[in-house]
Amino acid sequence: MKALRWLIVSGALFAAAASPRVASAAGSVAPLTLAEVVALATANNPTVEQIVAQLDAARADLAVARAVANPEFEWRETRLDEAPPGEDASSREFGIVQPVELWGKRRARIAAANAALSAAEFAATAGQRELVAGVTSSYINVLSAQRALSLSEAALAGQRGIEEIAVQRVNAGEAPEIDRIRARTETLRAMRGAQDCQLDLFRAREELMTLCGRQLPSDFILADILADPLPPWTGADQREQMLEGNPELLQAGAVTEFNARAVRAEARAWWPDVHIGLGMEQASGERSWNAAIGIALPFWQRNQGGVMASNAAWRSARAEETRLRQQLAAELSIRTQEYETARLQAEAFVDVLQSAAEALRIETLLYREGEADFIALLEAQRAARDTEQEYLETLRTAHTARAELTRITGTGGVAQ
Numbered sequence: 123m124k125a126l127r128w129l130i131v132s133g134a135l136f137a138a139a140a141s142p143r144v145a146s147a148a149g150s151v152a153p154l155t156l157a158e159v160v161a162l163a164t165a166n167n168p169t170v171e172q173i174v175a176q177l178d179a180a181r182a183d184l185a186v187a188r189a190v191a192n193p194e195f196e197w198r199e200t201r202l203d204e205a206p207p208g209e210d211a212s213s214r215e216f217g218i219v220q221p222v223e224l225w226g227k228r229r230a231r232i233a234a235a236n237a238a239l240s241a242a243e244f245a246a247t248a249g250q251r252e253l254v255a256g257v258t259s260s261y262i263n264v265l266s267a268q269r270a271l272s273l274s275e276a277a278l279a280g281q282r283g284i285e286e287i288a289v290q291r292v293n294a295g296e297a298p299e300i301d302r303i304r305a306r307t308e309t310l311r312a313m314r315g316a317q318d319c320q321l322d323l324f325r326a327r328e329e330l331m332t333l334c335g336r337q338l339p340s341d342f343i344l345a346d347i348l349a350d351p352l353p354p355w356t357g358a359d360q361r362e363q364m365l366e367g368n369p370e371l372l373q374a375g376a377v378t379e380f381n382a383r384a385v386r387a388e389a390r391a392w393w394p395d396v397h398i399g400l401g402m403e404q405a406s407g408e409r410s411w412n413a414a415i416g417i418a419l420p421f422w423q424r425n426q427g428g429v430m431a432s433n434a435a436w437r438s439a440r441a442e443e444t445r446l447r448q449q450l451a452a453e454l455s456i457r458t459q460e461y462e463t464a465r466l467q468a469e470a471f472v473d474v475l476q477s478a479a480e481a482l483r484i485e486t487l488l489y490r491e492g493e494a495d496f497i498a499l500l501e502a503q504r505a506a507r508d509t510e511q512e513y514l515e516t517l518r519t520a521h522t523a524r525a526e527l528t529r530i531t532g533t534g535g536v537a538q
Contacts, residue, residue, distance in 0.1 A: 166335025367532025
């Protein structure tokens with residue numbers, strides 16, 4: 123188990139060391155990549171220690187299953203009330219009894235423990251993949267919150283500029299007083315939006331910090347992957363990948379196998395152990411040796427309850443495996459559609475963003491020159507802002523869905 127812990131932790135540290143932190147020309151720390159953040163989480167998140175502990179417990183159960191019963195030693199001394207003159211007035215007996223378990227019974231128990239260990243190993247892999255997927259999602263959330271904050275701050279700056287224009291036109295008698303009120307209201311709304319975005323970013327950073335075991339620097343910077351290309355998800359054999367590589371499904375299969383073997387172990391649990399004994403008795407100066415073989419007679423109790431319970435557990439595990447397979451197949455289809463839809467929407471938004479920004483620029487100029495009213499300017503501003511927010515949400519959805527697809531198919535957990 124020490125070896126597994128070393129592999130998990132040292133692998134994460136190696137990944138972090140492979141991309142050392144370097145200072146930029148301005149002296150600031152270079153942004154952390156997704157792979158580096160995942161490495162920190164793998165090395166420091168308490169989930170890893172839980173995984174190691176669960177594997178230790180499964181290995182301990184296997185050691186118990188393989189253990190051989192200890193021999194029993196018995197000593198007895200009896201004092202005789204009457205004894206002939208000159209003879210020892212005591213009687214002594216000792217013996218050693220070794221329980222011997224029938225091989226088929228022990229073999230079935232060891233096979234069940236081995237299957238339980240396999241299930242624990244797949245559970246460990248699933249736990250690690252789940253951690254990686256969680257870190258990836260949190261990483262994307264931080265980037266999205268950062269981008270949303272930048273957009274809100276830019277919108278606030280733009281709105282303040284519009285308010286200045288409105289105030290100037292109202293003071294010059296070129297616009298009604300209501301424009302000043304509307305402009306001020308929009309500025310306050312933009313200020314509240316920026317504050318909300320700051321809070322969202324704080325929450326996202328805290329979540330990522332927690333997943334990394336609080337080992338990220340307080341002023342950490344992340345490499346932006348939101349602008350990375352979003353290639354089509356080309357996986358014609360996705361279902362086969364899922365069946366062969368999804369650790370949750372492999373774990374469920376291992377649990378079913380464990381319960382099947384547990385049925386065999388319980389069916390043989392009533393087989394009686396053989397007790398082989400060797401003893402010596404000394405009394406009245408005479409010594410005698412004896413040997414004995416004992417075996418229980420299973421007339422009434424043959425572990426009927428244990429067999430019934432293990433059969434029920436096996437049927438339940440088999441049904442759970444089927445349910446999980448169906449659920450993952452549906453989730454795979456949904457996530458694939460979700461990713462492809464978001465990817466295509468993100469591509470379509472590029473032209474819309476440019477058009478909305480240009481419309482806002484033109485309406486601002488027209489309002490400054492008195493050739494457009496304030497309502498038209500507000501509509502152009504809100505359209506530009508909504509378009510940017512929708513584009514950002516589309517990017518977040520696409521990257522998150524892709525990360526989930528790699529987790530479901532068992533091909534990774536970090537979006538490539």
